[in-house]
Amino acid sequence: MPGCPILTYHSQLLFGNDYADNSHVALAADLEVIAASGRQIIGLRALLAALHGPRDLPLERLVCLTFDDGPDFDWLDLEHPEHGPQPSFATLLRRHAAAHPGPRPVSATSFVLADPAARSRISRATMGGDWMHDHWWREAALSGVLEIDSHGLDHRHPCLCPGDPDWGHFHAVDDDPSCRQQVDAAIALITSLSGQRPRVFAYPYGQASDYLRREYLPRHGPRLGLLGAVSIEPDPFHWDCDPWFVPRYVSQAHWRCPEELARLLREA
Numbered sequence: 001m002p003g004c005p006i007l008t009y010h011s012q013l014l015f016g017n018d019y020a021d022n023s024h025v026a027l028a029a030d031l032e033v034i035a036a037s038g039r040q041i042i043g044l045r046a047l048l049a050a051l052h053g054p055r056d057l058p059l060e061r062l063v064c065l066t067f068d069d070g071p072d073f074d075w076l077d078l079e080h081p082e083h084g085p086q087p088s089f090a091t092l093l094r095r096h097a098a099a100h101p102g103p104r105p106v107s108a109t110s111f112v113l114a115d116p117a118a119r120s121r122i123s124r125a126t127m128g129g130d131w132m133h134d135h136w137w138r139e140a141a142l143s144g145v146l147e148i149d150s151h152g153l154d155h156r157h158p159c160l161c162p163g164d165p166d167w168g169h170f171h172a173v174d175d176d177p178s179c180r181q182q183v184d185a186a187i188a189l190i191t192s193l194s195g196q197r198p199r200v201f202a203y204p205y206g207q208a209s210d211y212l213r214r215e216y217l218p219r220h221g222p223r224l225g226l227l228g229a230v231s232i233e234p235d236p237f238h239w240d241c242d243p244w245f246v247p248r249y250v251s252q253a254h255w256r257c258p259e260e261l262a263r264l265l266r267e268a
């Protein structure tokens with residue numbers, strides 16, 4: 001059964017200027033692989049909306065792009081202190097659209113963290129600087145290039161509660177109060193900051209408790225405006241996939257070079 005791969009990148013992966021250690025170099029190379037594959041890029045919201053509707057998209061001719069954690073490098077062309085100027089993921093998408101004009105607008109999803117204080121602490125702890133702002137969300141959401149969707153409140157990041165075994169993973173989000181916080185409160189905050197309601201949830205670490213995935217989101221997701229939730233299970237999207245645990249492939253985990261991506265796109 002042919003499917004649509006959903007690919008995932010992290011724009012904060014910036015440890016050099018090669019494919020393996022710079023996600024911007026990798027995305028630029030991968031966009032050429034996508035163009036050569038004949039697959040067109042489709043937005044994740046459009047894909048998930050079709051899952052709830054007519055299911056009439058040609059999945060074998062499509063691919064979807066998602067960016068996790070929402071660092072400024074998603075949207076802003078920035079000078080990295082060690083590795084020099086980096087074109088943002090949005091700039092790479094615009095270049096790709098100009099070089100390979102097609103019938104569909106080229107867009108991707110940025111999954112952002114809602115809580116500004118948590119973002120600042122996570123960014124300082126993991127990126128050595130304050131690089132997870134929200135001042136660009138509104139412009140990005142209006143651009144047609146990036147859709148701003150939810151990665152929860154604070155990623156349950158271990159730097160926020162050092163030594164607490166309930167942090168550093170997402171399995172502990174398994175009761176009504178914690179789900180309300182990570183899903184409902186995050187949606188409200190992202191809506192106020194981006195000007196648009198998030199429509200998709202990306203599980204931090206790709207992890208979901210049974211309660212969140214099988215009870216909370218199926219019951220409350222539609223009321224909250226959510227079309228679905230994405231994991232990091234490496235499979236292509238099919239019409240029979242669980243809308244509350246949609247699979248995705250992650251760059252550098254599930255493919256490591258353009259040739260491996262070419263094979264993944266061929267075999268999906």
Ligand SMILES: [Zn+2]
Nearest residue numbers: 068069204205
């Ligand atoms: Zn994440």
